[in-house]
Amino acid sequence: MNISRFLDATYLKTAEQAQISDEENLQNVIALVEEAILYDYKLIMIRASYISIAKRLLADAKSSTLIGTVIGFHEGTSTIEEKLNEAQKAIDLGADELDFVINYKAFKDGNINLIQKEVTNYTEICLKNKKVAKFIIEVAALTNKEIIVISQLIKKIILDNFGEENAKNVFVKSSTGFFKTENNLPNGATFETMSLIIKNAKPLQIKAAGGVRDYETAVKMINLGVDRIGTSSSKAIVTKEKQTNQDY
Numbered sequence: 001m002n003i004s005r006f007l008d009a010t011y012l013k014t015a016e017q018a019q020i021s022d023e024e025n026l027q028n029v030i031a032l033v034e035e036a037i038l039y040d041y042k043l044i045m046i047r048a049s050y051i052s053i054a055k056r057l058l059a060d061a062k063s064s065t066l067i068g069t070v071i072g073f074h075e076g077t078s079t080i081e082e083k084l085n086e087a088q089k090a091i092d093l094g095a096d097e098l099d100f101v102i103n104y105k106a107f108k109d110g111n112i113n114l115i116q117k118e119v120t121n122y123t124e125i126c127l128k129n130k131k132v133a134k135f136i137i138e139v140a141a142l143t144n145k146e147i148i149v150i151s152q153l154i155k156k157i158i159l160d161n162f163g164e165e166n167a168k169n170v171f172v173k174s175s176t177g178f179f180k181t182e183n184n185l186p187n188g189a190t191f192e193t194m195s196l197i198i199k200n201a202k203p204l205q206i207k208a209a210g211g212v213r214d215y216e217t218a219v220k221m222i223n224l225g226v227d228r229i230g231t232s233s234s235k236a237i238v239t240k241e242k243q244t245n246q247d248y
Contacts, residue, residue, distance in 0.1 A: 003215065006222055008068060008207070009036050009234035010045040012177070026050070033057045036065045039238050043068050043097060045230060048086070051093040068097035068134075071122075074178040076101030076138065080114075080121055087125050097132040098122070099207075099230075101176060104138045107150055115150070119157045123170060127162060134171035134207055139193040140179045140186065147193060151200035158204060171228065172201040175210035186211055191224065198225040215240040 011032045015025035029050045036044045037058065043066040046054060051067055058065055069090045072083045087098055100122045106114045119135060126133035137150050151172055158170050174197065175188040188210015198206050208221045209230030218229050218237045231237065 001219065001222070003218060003222075004040050004234075004238050005042045006218070006227070006229050007041045007234045007237065008043045008045045008209075008228055008230040009041045010177075010209075010230050010232050012045065012047060012070060012073070014047070026053075029054065030057065033065075035235055037061045037063045039235065041065050041234055042228065045069065045099065048090045048093060048095065051090065051095055055094045066096040067094065068099060068132075069095045070099045070101065070136075070176075072101040072103075073099075074101060074176040075105075076103050076136070076176075077105060080118055083118070084121060084125060087122065091125070091129045091131060095131065097134060098126055099134040099136055099171075099173060101136045101138070102150070104141050104150075108142070108146065112153065115153060116157055119154055120161055123158060123162055123166075127166060127169060132169050132171070134173045134205075136173045136176055136209070137197075138176060138179055139174045139190075139197075140181050140188070140210075144192075144196060147196045148200050151197050155201050155204055164203060167203040168205060171205040171207045172197050173207035173209055173230065177210040177230075177232075188212075189221070189226075191220065194221060194224055194226055212237070 015022045029046055032044055033054050045068045048069045054067055071086045072078045123133050135154055139147055154172055177188055179187045181187045189208035194208050205227040207228040208226045212218050212229050212231045213233040215237050
């Protein structure tokens with residue numbers, strides 16, 4: 001198994017979140033790009049402000065690694081218009097894949113109509129521009145029943161409006177990695193939550209994000225049916241080292 005081609009190597013901290021300078025944060029992104037070139041990761045997941053420099057570095061190295069960014073991150077509560085504007089800017093900068101944080105709070109409040117509009121609009125802008133759309137549902141904020149319902153809902157919207165031929169261009173993704181849980185409960189992908197998503201969202205693509213930090217866990221996730229893994233521990237996974245840092 002060429003595990004590197006399943007990995008979305010991720011660095012999404014702002015300088016403020018990392019408690020470092022803007023220049024130091026930029027160097028962290030550059031280091032991720034260089035690592036992606038070395039290990040041939042499928043994709044790097046970075047903030048939109050770093051897309052241009054990453055794109056240049058990857059092009060100079062003739063790397064096939066793709067660039068992804070996040071939209072509506074990390075709360076997911078910005079308006080549809082705001083997310084679409086953010087998405088268009090990211091597309092214009094050269095992002096290949098866009099990970100949208102669904103307004104899961106609205107979903108939990110029963111506003112299914114808003115979720116339908118979100119998924120339809122965001123998929124439309126991505127497919128029109130030949131980009132991949134990923135929908136972050138934030139599993140740690142949801143009950144198992146809610147995970148099932150939102151996974152089925154996203155699948156139905158895609159298949160009804162865009163056809164099964166586009167299922168390969170749309171992902172359901174578990175987590176942002178930034179959700180604060182109580183009592184140190186997992187805030188990202190678990191085998192239980194990913195099983196629920198896989199069972200209810202296929203034939204859409206599935207991305208496990210948050211908490212996948214070692215080779216063994218990554219392989220188990222892939223064998224479970226996950227198509228992509230978002231992690232800040234990509235190097236540890238490909239080199240089969242142990243690593244315990246947070247997955248952002």
